[in-house]
Amino acid sequence: MFLNIGPHHPATHGVLHLKTVLDGEQVADVEPDIGYLHRCEEQMCQNNNYRHQIMPYPDRWDYTANLPNEWAYARVAEDLNDIEVPEYAQILRTMSVEFARIMGHMLAVGTFALDVYGDFTATFMYAIRDRELVQNILEDLTGQRMMFNYFRLGGVVWDLPEPREEFFEKVRDFIDDLPEALEEYHDLITTNEIFQKRTIGTGVIDAETAKQYGCTGPVARASGIDYDLRRDDPYGYYDELDWDVVTEDGCDNFARLLVRMREVEESAKLISQCVDLLEDWPEDERDIQSNVPRTLKPDADTEVYRAVEGAKGELGIYVRSDGTDKPARFKIRSPCFNNLHSLEAMAQGEYVPDLIAALGSLDVILGEVDR
Amino acid sequence: MSDAREPDSELEVPETRETVDYDELADLLGDRVIRREDHLNAGGFVIHPGDVQTVLRTLRDEAGFDHLSCLTAQEYEDRYESIYHLSKYADRTQEVNVIVPTDKEDPWNESAAPIYKTAEWHEREASGQATGRRAERTRQSAHGDPAEDGVTGGRGLEHGLGVPV
């Protein structure tokens, strides 16, 4: 039976259309049909200048964990224009990006629970609550709750809000409460036998297949691929900090959930180290931006492809300059795009509910898939 | 590769970034390499559109580039071009770009899908054409009706100019 799942289906997390062929309740074939949320993001970036105008747009690719996207653009543009970033700004970047990663993972955990439980269940609301706490902190820091526009080429736009002690305290409170909150999620979902029955051994993708599909991020790490750009291709302040890359060998929906929850812990570890550093930073060395010219015109025909570790995986940007202050070609490599492609390998032969769960465990953000 | 720059002064340039020996790779690929190019992130090889599978297979199987990170398609005045950004899962800092220029009149190149499964979607995105020969075009041309070609829904495929299809 041919079944259209989406584009308006409660579990597609946006507008996604899965052309599904069913054999009874089992999935014989599934083909994601994307493009419903295409907003010409690449074209818009090509029409705006490097210095200021592009930065608000990355926030709108992966709109659940926005700051890593900003870093993706900042990294590529700083490479292209040979801009240095002050160390202090690097720490601010690292801290804020890890907050954003928690934000993204909280939503991913919540919506995945939603897909498995159905209706507005407690887990989803608790995850949203914890996400809100992060948003409060980031609002204090950046001035917005989602579309931060916090990064600038050569640094960030704002130092920590005054009074700093209050901010540090707020962050510390959050970090201190986090283990308890995570424990609650474990009580709620991961130790629940029915939940385990639903997720363990479903949506399986082995490491080889995942590599073939170009999977990155939590999806790859849940298949045992030890791959994290923060460590493998270091940028920012990551290689100065003490943290681990989380991997799981389950290859299934459950493993992907576990990877996300453990990554939240790692992010918290990173944040608390950043906070320690920021607290002791000498007051006269708090450079948040380096000196960047008002107009940036990189040499013509310079080409660069750089990637960072977004919340969903490897987020790369290719830029070719043509000597003007706007990119000639701006290409975004979105992790969700590749991860979504692997759905067909995961869902083959599974039941419809597992297809939905696998989709949820991939944590695709259609804004990033379609761009 | 000499001009690969790191944005962050305080960071050491990772040792591994220098370990890709592009001369060795060039020898490996032999006369399939038309020209060498240097991008900021990595060196690149310009190849013929018909050599895509052979070149990528060689790079994957013999040089270990098992990660097709990205596929960029773009339009120049005189040609279309697609760039395969290859890397390794084991060591992300080793990168190589494979550049495939193609004619404006008959824009196509061999598909990389048999080598990297993920190329299937990337090429579809790049070309807006999925069936038959995987034509690599950066812009929708007259015969490329996306609905007819069975692209991903025929909506919002992107291609060099980013015009909604």
Add this chain to the structure above:
Amino acid sequence: MSLAPLQADPVLLPETIARALFGGGDLAIWQEALAAFLGAFVVGNIMLAMTGVAGPWAKRKITAAFTDRIAVNRVGPAGLLIIVADAVRLLGKELIIPEGADRPAYDLAPLVVASSALLGFAVIPMGQIFGVNLMLADPEIGLAFVFAAASIATLGLAMAGYASNNKYSLMGGLRAIAQNIAYEIPLILTAASVVLFTDTLQMSGIVAAQQEPLFTVAGITIPSWFAFVNPFAFVLFVVANLAEVGRNPFDVPEAPTEIIAGYQTEYSSVYFVLFYLGEFLHIFLGGAIIATVFLGGPAGPFLPESLNFVWFVIKIWAVFLFTQWARSAVPRVRIDQLIEIGWKGMLVMSLANLVLTAVIVGVML
């Protein structure tokens, strides 16, 4: 503290009405019919009023409490007038009938679902309110009747499923049937283990059998409710009942995140209201059965016997609360797991329970 036994031969509601209207003595057939009709009207409205409160209001409040939210509190005191607002909103919507729908079946399905649940209440002894016994009929096959009536709902779901001309609805309908077959049998087998104790299918008999004190602990008398006599059967029954009314973890026929809303995907406006009411009536009917069979019917401490209807309401609301609680915390099982649990788990356990009970009752009593 002693629990007063129910009246030996209680006067049923239609009879009470007939006496009030026409006095005592022999009644003509139309008088009896009228009285029965009025009685059914009263009982039906009590139940509908309860679902009216439960559906738009209590459900939201309960869910909100589980999820740290506030929920409806603007319209009227504590948001209670949301019930009216919701009714107006739902009834005011356009009634959309999809093209290619199988008309008579499509129209009848919501009625079947809602009425089958109401039908079940005909034999439930709901206790007394100001001395009036709220029970419509007390046939000897009461328990069997209640299960038969409740099962008709599945027919409605199947009708809605195939008549909607929608693939999701069809899947929902098929799932509903599969689920119902798998869980009806454990449900009835477990109830049968109670019947072994009571020796009767008559509802009033089952209630009466639970009035004896079981034992006394520290001055508190535990009545011989079957929930205490046979807790294993009680748990089995409650779980099977969750599947019977299609609530988490067994809400596969609806499964909004998988098959959207299953059989009711295409229903809107009045038809949707009927489905909605039907579902909640079903939960309450499940609660009523549990209360009658396992929780001593309307019996309870503190209140005089003439008001023990209150206890009955409390008991069925407790069951409703439990279903909402389960919904907030327990994931939905997959359809194949559901069937597996039904046939390999519940059926075996309920059979074991039945055999064990039979042995105990046969040997010891």
Add this chain to the structure above:
Amino acid sequence: MIGVLKSMATTLKHALDGSTFTVEYPDVAPEVSPRFRGVHKFSQERCIWCRQCENVCPNDTIQIVQDDQRNGEQYNLHIGQCVYCRLCEEVCPVDAILLTENFEFTADTKDEFIYNKEQLKNVPWYKDIDPLESREPDRGAWIGEGEGEVDYQ
């Protein structure tokens, strides 16, 4: 079975502690950070019509009309289209445009979201928060030394 019971216990704990995370919005005003970026406020008295804000705006939200003497005539801002990136405030050399904390605005049609300079001037401060106070640290980067007291009205 233990896990299921644990799940249920967790939700029950939340139900019984009675705390809520949501607030009753119009009655209880949500907390807004001093840096929050909301509706713009524009001061014609300060504006020097340099058109930098119009230039930097990524999606042409600001429209400035000048006469042939380059005197400013109109300053229109489509707040329904604005992405609240705050770049206009950032580039403004004289602090003539400012994003207030005010996030509450409604209209019946899209057209009404096009604010002219009068409407922009009359945008109220939210809860009397002066956004500049919290944003002062970065301004030096853009305009050199600030010049002390600033009166936006």
